[in-house]
Amino acid sequence: MASIRMEGLTKAYGNLEVIHGIDLDIEEGEFVALVGPSGCGKSTMLRMIAGLETISRGEIAFDGEVVNAMSPSERGISMVFQSYALYPHLSVRKNLSFGLENLRMKRAEIDARVAEAARMLELDAYLDRKPKALSGGQRQRVAIGRAIVRHPKVFLFDEPLSNLDAKLRVQTRGEITRLHRQLGTTMIYVTHDQVEAMTMAAKIVVLNGGKVEQVGRPLDLFERPANLFVAGFIGSPRMNLYDGRITGTEGGAARVASPETGELLVPLGGVAAGRDVKIGLRPSHFAVGAEAAGSPLLLEVDQVESLGHETYLHGRLNGAETTTIVHVQNHLDAAPGDRVPVRPRDGHIHLFDAQSGLSLGRV
Amino acid sequence: MLGFLTRTRGKSRMDVTDILAWAWLILGTLVIAIPIGWAFLSSFKPEAEINSFPPTLLPRAAQELVIEGYDDPLPAYAWTDEQGQTRTVGLVRRIGLKATVVDPESPGERLSVDAGSIVKQTAIRPAWSNYTEPLERFAFLTYLKNSVFVTTVATILTLVLNSMAAFALSKYRFRGSTTIFVLMLSTLMLPLSVIMVPAFMVVVGLNLADNLWGVIFSTVATPTGVFLLRQYMLTIPDDLIEAARVDAASEFRIYWRIILPLSAPALAVLAIFSVIWRWNDFLWPLIVLSSPENYTLQLGLNAFQGQFTVQWHYILSMTVVALLPVTLIFLFLQRYITEGVASSGVK
Amino acid sequence: MTAFDDGYPPPGRARPMSAADRRDRVLEAGMRLLEWPFAQLQRLIGLRRMPWVFVLPNMALFTIFVFVPVLLAIGYAFTGGTELLLWNRPFVGLENFSRLLSCGSYLDPASCELDLFWTAVFNTAWYTAFNATGTLVVALVTALVLNRLTRGKAFFRAIFFYPVLLSPVVVALVWKWFLARNGLLNAVFADLMGQRTIFLLEVLWSRFWVVYVSIWFHMGFYTLIILAGLQAIPRDIYEAALIDGTSRWRQFWRLTLPLLMPNLLVVLVLLLIRSVQVFDEAWVLTDGGGPGTSNTFLVQFIYETAFATDVRLYGLASAASVLMGLALLVLTLVQLWLGKKAEN
DSSP states (O other): OOOEEEEEEEEEETTEEEEEEEEEEEOTTOEEEEEOSTTSSHHHHHHHHHTSSOOSEEEEEETTEEOTTOOHHHHTEEEEOTTOOOOTTSOHHHHHHHHHHHTTOOHHHHHHHHHHHHHHTTOGGGTTSOGGGSOHHHHHHHHHHHHHTTOOSEEEEESTTTTSOHHHHHHHHHHHHHHHHHHOOEEEEEESOHHHHHHHOSEEEEEETTEEEEEEOHHHHHHSOSBHHHHHHSSSSOOEEEEEEEEEEETTEEEEEETTTEEEEEOOOSOOTTOEEEEEEOGGGEEEGGGGTTOSOEEEEEEEEEOSSEEEEEEEETTOSSEEEEEEESOOOOOTTOEEEEEEOTTOEEEEETTTOBEEEEO | OGGGGSOOOOOSSOOHHHHHHHHHHHHHHHHHHHHHHHHHHHTTSOHHHHTOSSOOSSOEEEOEEOOTTOSSOEEEEEEEOTTSOEEEEEEEEEETTEEEEEOTTSTTOEEEEEGGGEEEOEEEOOOTHHHHHHHHHSTHHHHHHHHHHHHHHHHHHHHHHHHHHHHHHHHOOOTTHHHHHHHHHHTTTOOHHHHHHHHHHHHHHTTOTTSHHHHHHHHHSOHHHHHHHHHHHTTSOHHHHHHHHHTTOOHHHIIIIIIHHHTHHHHHHHHHHHHHHHHHOOHHHHHHOOSGGGOOHHHHHHHHHTSSSOOHHHHHHHHHHHHHHHHHHHHHHHHHHHHHHHHHOOO | OOSOTTSOOOOOOOOOOOHHHHHHHHHHHHHHHHHHHHHHHHHHHOGGGHHHHHHHHHHHHHIIIIIHHHHHHHHHHTBOSSOSSGGGSOBOTTHHHHHHHOBSOTTOGGGBTTHHHHHHHHHHHHHHHHHHHHHHHHHHHHHHHHHHOSSSHHHHHHHHHGGGGSOHHHHHHHHHHHTSTTSHHHHHHHHHHSSOOOGGGSHHHHHHHHHHHHHHHHHHHHHHHHHHHHHTSOHHHHHHHHHTTOOHHHIIIIIIHHHHHHHHHHHHHHHHHHHHTOOHHHHHHTTTTOSTTTTOOHHHHHHHHHHSSSSOOHHHHHHHHHHHHHHHHHHHHHHHHHHHHHHO
C-alpha cells in the first residue's frame, strides 16, 4: 500500500503537450477514479503512474519516494489492461505465475499465491486452460488475478470493464469494490463511464483536455460541480443547461432569466446585473405534475420513456428550442403533446458564469 | 470460344470451357511430372541400361539363377522345348546356334538346346548401387554433410537474428528505426549479381573464402526474413509487452517468452523458406567455395556432371537426393508454403 | 484473515511437482542462461537502448555483407588491374565503362571491343522478352483455370508450385537428362522424325529449351501471385454481371482483366527484373552458355570475367554489374511506382 503524490505532472510528445502540469494527492488505501471523455489524458496519466510512459516534466512519488526513473516492476504496481493483455499462449496458471517467476520467487510461494488468487476469483477450475477457452468475464478475472498475485502497492485499472456486457459489468463492478475492501490496497481506476466512477470510487478526479477539472467525493461532484464541464459530465441523464442572464439584483438575491425557465429569483449575492450565466437543472431536481401545480413553467412533452418505477420526460420548456429531460420517480401518466407543469426545486439550481464556466453557486 | 478464361461457378453440366480448363490442368500436370518422374525412374537403372536406346520405362536387370554346382549365378532364360513347354533355365554358355543350359530342378544335367528357343529373362530391379556408390566412392557424402551443415546453421541463425531485429523494429520506437527499416527494404530487390565482386572481397577480407562460414554469414541477415517477421509481430498487441514489463520481465524475456512463441507461424514460414533457399543456393557458394571438400551438394552435383565422362546413373541418383528434402518439406508443409508465398510475395 | 495483516487470504499448499513442471524448470534455467548477458546489458544501458541490442547482430552482418559491398561495387567499377583488394587497385576512371561500351555498331556484337559482353546483352534481351511474356501468359491462364475450380484447387496449385522449390541445378539436370541423346524426348522424336536430335547443341533448339525450362521452373510462383489477385476481386461483381446477362467473354475483357491489370503489371515488372538476372539453371543446362555463346547471359559474363578466368578482371565485371544494376534500379522504381498506383 502506498500513497501517491503528483506534482506538475506533464506529458508532451514533441511540441504537443497532452498533460498540463497536474497536481494530485492519493492517500494510502484510497480508491480513486480518473474519469473524463476519451482523449482527456486519463490513460496517459495512468500509464505514467505505471511507468509505461516517460514523464516529460514534474514528478510522481510513492510514499514520498520519487519514482520517475523506476521501471514498472520496480514501482511495485500491478495493472489490469483494457484488453486484459493475457498471454494467449500460456495457461491461466502460467499467466498468473509469469510475473512471479520473473522475480525469481520460490516455487512453493508462487504456487501458494496462484492458489490464493484463484480461490479469491473462483478460477480454480480454469487454471490449466488457455485464455482463448475462457469467457469474457473469466478473462477479466484472470487479468485481475495476475495483478493480485504480485501483492502490489498500487493497483492500476485501465477501463477494465469496457469489454464486458452490461450485466457482467455491474457484477464485476461489485467484485472490484469487494476486492478493494478485502485488500485495502491503493487503487487507481481509469474510466470514461461516470457511472462506474460514481459507484466504485471514494474519490473522483475529473479530467478534461489534460487538466484536472475537479477532485472530490462522488456526491460532491454531483451536488457541487465546480464548473460547467463537470456539471455536464457527472450525472445521467446529463444536467439540463440553459443560456440565461442576471436581470437584476435585490439585496442578497438575484433575478435570473432564460427563455426556458422564465425569470427566477434566487438567493445569490455578489453578481452584477447583465452578466451572462448558464442555468443548470438536473433532471431529477424538478417537481412535476401535481407537486408543481400552479407553476408557470410548462413542459411540452415530445417523448415519454417509462421504465415502470420511474419515468423520463423529454420535451421543451416554455416552448423554447432546447430539449429538457425531466426525471420522475414512479410512474407518470403523460403522452407526447401533453403540457406538464414543472418547477425547479429550491436549492438545486446551479448557476455558472457563461464566460469562464466556473460555478457561481447552487441556489 | 476462349470463354474458359472467365470464371463462373456452380454450373450443373460440363461445357467447352470446363473441358478446356481440365485439359490445361492435366496437360500442365503431365508437363511438370514427366521430366521429374523420368529422372526419378532413370536414377534406378543400372549403367548398361541407362545408356541403351530406345529407353525402357522401368529399371530392369537380367535375372540370375543360383544353381548348385556353379560358383557364379547364371543368367536366367526361358526355354521352350519341343513339346511347347516353357521352363526357366540357367545359361552356361552359347556357341553359335547352340546353347548349353541347365535346369535348376536337375542341376547335374546339362542340356544342349537351340539358341532360338531361349529368351533372356529380365526383372524390375532398382540399382540401389547408384545411390550407395557415389556416397562411398565419390565425395558426395562430404557434399551432403556440407549442405546439411550450411542449411541447418544458416537457418537457425536466420531465425534468431531476424526475429531479434524484427522484434526491435516492430515493438520499439527508437531513433533510427525507420532508417534501418527503409535501408533493409531498399536492398530487398538488390540481386547478388550486382554486388558479386565486392561481396567476395569482403569474404576474402574476413578470411572466410573457401569456408562454409563464408556462405553462412553472408546469407543470414535476410531483409526478407526481417520484413516477414516484422509484419507479423506488428499484429501482436503492444499491451502484452507492457503487461510483461509490469510483470517484471526483462526485454530479453519479453522477446523469448512472449514474442517468439506468438510469432511461431511466421517463424515456421521463414524456417521453411530458409531451408529451401540455403539447400538450393548455387551462385554464391560457387563463388565462395573453391575446394571440392567444401562443396555443397549443388556444387558437387554441378562439378560431377561437368566431368568428361558423364555418368548419368550417378548424376540422376544424386539429383534425386538433392530434391528429396525439398520435396518432403513440400509434401508435409504445402499449405504453409503456398499461403506464405501468396500473402507475402516471398520466393 | 487474522494472521495476515496485508489483507490477503492465507496461502494454499504448494502443488506436487509434475513432469510438465520439471520440463518448465529446465527450460526456465536454459532461458536464464541466455537472458543473463541481455539482462546485464539492460541494467547497464537502460530499457530505451535495448532495441539497439536486438537489431545490432542482424545489422552488423547486413552492413558487412550487403551494405558495404553495395558501396564498394561502384569503387570497383572505376579501378583496374587484377588485385582483389580495393585499396591495391589503380584508379582508371571510366576506362572499364568505355571498354564495355566501345562498339562499331551497337546492333552488331561482333563489332564491339568486348563482343562477349554485347552478345550477353543481346541474349539477355531476347531471353527476357520471351521468358517474361511466356511466363506471364502461362501463369495467367493457369491462375484463371485454378480460380474457377471448386474442387482440387489446392492439389493443382501445389502441383504447379512444386518446381519453384527445386534447386536450379536439379532442374537443369532433370531437363538435361530429359533432352539427352538417349533421353525420353528423343525416343518420341526418333519415332516421329526418324532421327534423334541433340537439342542442347543446336542454337535455336537450345534457346527454346532455355526459355521453356525457365517458364517450367518459375511459372508456379507467378501463378500464385496472380491467383491471389484474382481472389481479391469481389465475387458480387460477377454476380451482378451474370444478372446483367454479360457474356463470359465480355466478363473476362471488361471485368477480370481491368481489375487484375495492376496486379499483372507488377508481376510483369517482377518477371523482367528476375529475367535479367538469369544464370543458374541456364548455365548448368547449357554447359556454360553453349552451344558457343548462344546462351551466354549477362550474369554469366560478370561471373566468368571476375571469377572463372585466369586473368580476373574484377573492374570490368563490376562495371558490367553497375550497368545491370542501373537497369534493375529503373525496373524496381517502375515497380514501386506501379505498386503505389495500384494501392490508390
